Amino acid sequence: MSETVRIGVLGCASIALRRTIPAILACPQTSLAAVASRDPEKAKQAAQRFGCDASTYEELLRRDDVDAVYVPVPPSLHLPWGLEVLRAGKHLLLEKPAATSADEARRLVDEAGARGLVLRENFNFLHHGQHRTVRELLAAGRLGTVRTLSAAFCFPGMPASDIRYVPQLGGGALLDAGVYPIRVAQLLFGADLRVTGSTLRIDPARGVDVAGQALLVSGDGVLIDAQFGFQHSYGSRYSVWGSTGRLTLDRAFTPPATWSPVLRIEEQDHVEERVLPTDNQIENTIRSFAQAVSEGRDARHPDEADYGAQTIRTAELVDEVRRLAVRVESS
Ligand SMILES: NC(=O)c1ccc[n+]([C@@H]2O[C@H](COP(=O)([O-])OP(=O)(O)OC[C@H]3O[C@@H](n4cnc5c(N)ncnc54)[C@H](OP(=O)(O)O)[C@@H]3O)[C@@H](O)[C@H]2O)c1
The missing domain is CATH 3.40.50.720 (NAD(P)-binding Rossmann-like Domain)
Structure with missing residues (x-):
């Protein structure tokens, strides 16, 4: 080679x-x-x-x-x-x-x-150091017992010819954007996630979902909401809320290489903002x-098998979000 x-x-x-x-x-x-x-x-x-x-x-x-x-x-x-x-x-x-x-x-x-x-x-995003810091803080119990994760990836609409508006090409907000908050839930709270409910907002003229939300629960009871769509101003963030504190990370999924992430931790009578090093996730x-x-x-290598298992799990959760979805028309 x-x-x-x-x-x-x-x-x-x-x-x-x-x-x-x-x-x-x-x-x-x-x-x-x-x-x-x-x-x-x-x-x-x-x-x-x-x-x-x-x-x-x-x-x-x-x-x-x-x-x-x-x-x-x-x-x-x-x-x-x-x-x-x-x-x-x-x-x-x-x-x-x-x-x-x-x-x-x-x-x-x-x-x-x-x-x-x-x-x-x-x-x-899996290869940006900011999520390693979050995982270390969670493992060290910095937020106490974690109760909820709220994650979102939303952005404005694209030109009408974009592949994301074509159902036959695998378009739609769930597949394009929804996979990010779902995957970060897998990263932070493991493989035992279940989907408990979902909503998809459908563009009736195009026949694709342009926004949606999913509710999930982790194996140890963390309640998760995932928001996604392309009808919004740009937002790419998550917040983890525990029994003693809350952590928020902005620009979680597509930070440019020049972006200095700011990790905000809120506790009773105390707010800390940590500026993390820039990183080039691509x-x-x-x-x-x-x-x-x-x-x-x-x-079949153990690390690669884990990547493969996570890929399959994301797709299973996406299938489940689709199966359970309450569909509403986009106005
Ligand atoms: N990882 C990330 O951060 C990230 C960001 C954006 C997008 N993506 C993903 O990357 C993929 C492409 O997204 P994009 O925004 O770059 O899309 P895009 O600009 O529309 O590119 C898609 C490419 O696919 C090729 N293609 C082959 N068959 C096609 C067909 N029947 N219709 C249209 N294109 C066809 C075309 O290349 P040729 O004309 O040269 O053959 C086209 O340029 C998607 O899976 C998207 O989710 C990932």
Whole structure:
């Protein structure tokens, strides 16, 4: 294997061009072999911009100089293209949500295991140090016994042609934004979460959910509410409330690399604001993926198996939110 993990990008997606490719180029453990597009001109322009080869999707998967493929296509195409990548013998960094259902998530994780390859769902926030600090505080009992988690990821609407408004492409606020507060509940309060109720606000003209909320409970009784949508001013935060204090973290899911997180802890007669170090969660994600590949791990390695199990669990919880949802029309 080469000194770097050689990555191919399948689809000139906005997130790839703006964030992920610059991180691949910045990370000493990775190099960019080629970018692929359905449109040859688009692939050529991206290749010129980032100094790599241009390709079609099919050619990318046949290249011997590609060790791993980053897939940022619309969610309903994650299963077919994810399977193609794995069947071509390449490691897979798959954009969130990895799948549009738990069945699809299981098929992807099983395929990676059977082929001896790494599969990671590209949840960048998991690789920001601010959540480690939160977990340490919770483990040290700083808030007493935790009673509730309130988490939200909401932002304004997008242009009408956006993939998030197309049901056939796996659009909708639950799959796009709702997976963040659900995943942070998994991170902080474990795998034994259950969904106890949910609401989805549906845009009747487009047939997709544009906002919603889910109520969950953890195995040890933490009550959780998750808010999500793209009909709001921007908000990306969570708050954990315990028997002796409350902690709030703003910009929890998509903090820029230059952002100094402020962790606010409120107790009786005392408020503390801790300014945490900046962190580049996108570069951290790429580095961690490359490390797993270069160590020769595959989806059966204990740490990778945990990633896979979390990916499947998120998809199961999303299925459950959909199944239980009270649907209301968006005005
Ligand atoms: N991790 C994060 O922070 C983050 C942030 C934003 C988005 N995302 C995820 O990244 C994925 C892409 O999001 P995005 O906002 O970047 O979307 P986007 O700009 O619309 O990109 C999607 C890309 O998929 C390719 N594609 C293949 N088949 C397609 C089809 N039938 N219709 C439309 N596009 C098709 C296109 O590339 P070609 O035309 O070049 O083939 C297109 O550029 C989604 O899963 C989203 O949830 C993750």
